[in-house]
Amino acid sequence: MIDHLLAALGALLLAGPGDVPDARDRAAILSQCGCFEVTYSYTETRALKPGYPLRPPKEVKGLEWVEADRVSERSLSLQHILVGRGGVQKHWRQVWDYEPSMLFEYQGRGRWQKRSLTPADARGHWAQRVYEVDDGPRYEGVGVWSHGASSSAWVSRAWSPLPRREYTQRSDYDVLARENRHQLTSDGWAHLQRNEKIKLEDGKLVPLVAERGENRYVRVDDARCAAARSWWHSNRGTWQRIQGVWQEWYDRSDALRFRSDPHEALWQRLFTLAEQKPPRLEAEVRAAIQESQAP
Numbered sequence: 541m542i543d544h545l546l547a548a549l550g551a552l553l554l555a556g557p558g559d560v561p562d563a564r565d566r567a568a569i570l571s572q573c574g575c576f577e578v579t580y581s582y583t584e585t586r587a588l589k590p591g592y593p594l595r596p597p598k599e600v601k602g603l604e605w606v607e608a609d610r611v612s613e614r615s616l617s618l619q620h621i622l623v624g625r626g627g628v629q630k631h632w633r634q635v636w637d638y639e640p641s642m643l644f645e646y647q648g649r650g651r652w653q654k655r656s657l658t659p660a661d662a663r664g665h666w667a668q669r670v671y672e673v674d675d676g677p678r679y680e681g682v683g684v685w686s687h688g689a690s691s692s693a694w695v696s697r698a699w700s701p702l703p704r705r706e707y708t709q710r711s712d713y714d715v716l717a718r719e720n721r722h723q724l725t726s727d728g729w730a731h732l733q734r735n736e737k738i739k740l741e742d743g744k745l746v747p748l749v750a751e752r753g754e755n756r757y758v759r760v761d762d763a764r765c766a767a768a769r770s771w772w773h774s775n776r777g778t779w780q781r782i783q784g785v786w787q788e789w790y791d792r793s794d795a796l797r798f799r800s801d802p803h804e805a806l807w808q809r810l811f812t813l814a815e816q817k818p819p820r821l822e823a824e825v826r827a828a829i830q831e832s833q834a835p
Contacts (some may be wrong), residue, residue, distance in 0.1 A: 559786040561614060561638045565666060565685040569616050569636050569691040572722070572729050573606045575765035576757040582705070588736065595749075598705060604631065604757070606770035609776065614638040619776075621768040622722035627810060628771040630779065630811075633671040640667035643680045648715045648740050650798040650834065652677050657707070668696065668720070673704075674807035675783050676829075677796060681720060693723040711736040713748050731755040778814050778821070786824040797834040806832040 583597040603623040615638065620631035639662040644652045666685060670678045681696030693746040701707065707812045719734040731751030739746040789796065792801075798806070809828045818824055 544729075555760050559639075561666075562685070562687075564687045565638075566613075567686055568687070568694070568724055569618070569666075570608055570611075571692075571724055572618060572634075572757070574728075575760050575768075576606065576728055577606050577760055578602050578754045578758075579754075580705075581754045581756075583752050584749045585752050585833050586750040588749055600705075601638065601819045603760075603764060603768075605765035605772070606757075606767065607772060609633075609772075619772060621765075621772050622826045623765055623768045628768050629774075630673055630775070630814075631677060632673060635671070637667045637668040637669065639663060640666060640682060643667060644669070644677055646677075646679055646701060646715070647701070650701070652796045654794045657682070666694065668694070668722075670700075670784075672807060673780070674810040675786050676780070676798075676806060677790075679718065681718075687731065691724050695719065695721045698706075712739065714740045715745075716751075717747075725756075727788060728757040728759040730757065734810060775814065778817055781821055782810060782814060782825050785822050785829065788826075789829060798832050799834045 579601050581597070581599045584594045587594060605621040605623065605776060607619050607621070608616060609619045616636045618634045620633065620634075622629045622631045625640050639659070640655055640657060641662065642656050647653050662682070664684055665682045667680060667682045669680045670677050671687060679698040679700035681698035683694050683696035685692055685694045693809075697717070697719050700718055702710065702713070715738045717736040721730075721732040723730050723732060731753070732755075733751070735751040735753060737751060738747045739748055755788065809823055810825060813821060813824055813828070
C-alpha cells in the first residue's frame with residue numbers, strides 16, 4: 541500500500557503544469573450546458589473580391605438544450621438539441637479534448653485530413669471538435685482558455701464546409717475560414733465568429749467576403765427544455781452507437797472525403813436509421829458512411 545502511495549506521489553511531482561487540465565477550463569466548458577434562448581446572427585461585413593455584392597444579414601432565434609453527455613477529466617462531449625414548433629431535433633455536437641494528439645482538418649471539397657500535433661504544440665491546449673447533426677465531421681481547432689476577472693474565453697481558427705444555412709443556396713465559395721471565439725457572458729455564453737468565405741480556384745485561395753457571426757446563448761429555466769432533455773435521454777443510446785461507428789472511421793483513417801459537400805444525403809439516411817433503430821444498426825451505418833465516400 542505504501543509503495544502504491546509513493547508511486548502516485550512521485551507521478552504527481554513529475555507531472556508538468558499542462559498534464560492536468562485547469563479546473564477553470566473545465567468549468568468554462570461545462571458552463572455552456574443548460575437551456576438557452578439562442579440568437580444566431582450572421583452579417584457579411586466587407587467584400588474581399590472586387591465586385592462582390594454583400595448578401596443580406598441573416599438572423600434566426602431558437603431554444604436549445606445543451607447537455608454534458610460524456611465527461612472525463614480530459615474530454616467533455618456536449619450535445620445540442622433544438623426545441624421548435626415542429627418538435628425536438630438533434631443538433632450539433634462539440635467535443636473538447638485536452639492536449640490532443642491530432643486534429644481532423646477540413647481541406648475543402650468534402651475532404652478532411654488528419655494532422656498530428658506534437659506534445660509541445662498541444663501542451664495546455666484544448667481541441668474543440670465540432671460534428672454535424674449526424675455526427676459526421678465539420679471542423680476542429682485548438683486553442684487555450686484564458687480567464688479574467690469577469691469572463692473566460694477560448695479562440696481558435698479552422699476551416700469548415702459551407703454552413704447549413706447556405707449550402708443549399710450557394711455554390712460560389714468552397715470554404716468558410718473561421719475564427720471561433722467561445723466566451724462566457726453574465727447571462728450565458730456566446731459563440732463569436734470572424735469568418736472569410738473562400739473560393740478554391742486552380743490551387744489558389746480566392747477570398748470573397750468577410751463575415752461576422754454572433755450566436756448568443758441566454759440562459760433560461762431548464763424546465764423550458766424538458767422535452768429536449770427527455771428526447772435525448774430516450775435516444776442517446778442509439779446515437780452513441782452511431783457515434784461509435786463514426787469513431788471507427790476517425791481512428792483508422794488519415795483522410796475522409798465525401799461525394800458531396802457537405803454530405804446532406806448522408807445525414808438524412810442516418811437520421812432515418814436512428815428513427816427506425818434496425819437490429820443491425822451499426823452495420824447499416826457503416827455501409828451508409830462507406831457509400832458516401834468519394835473514390
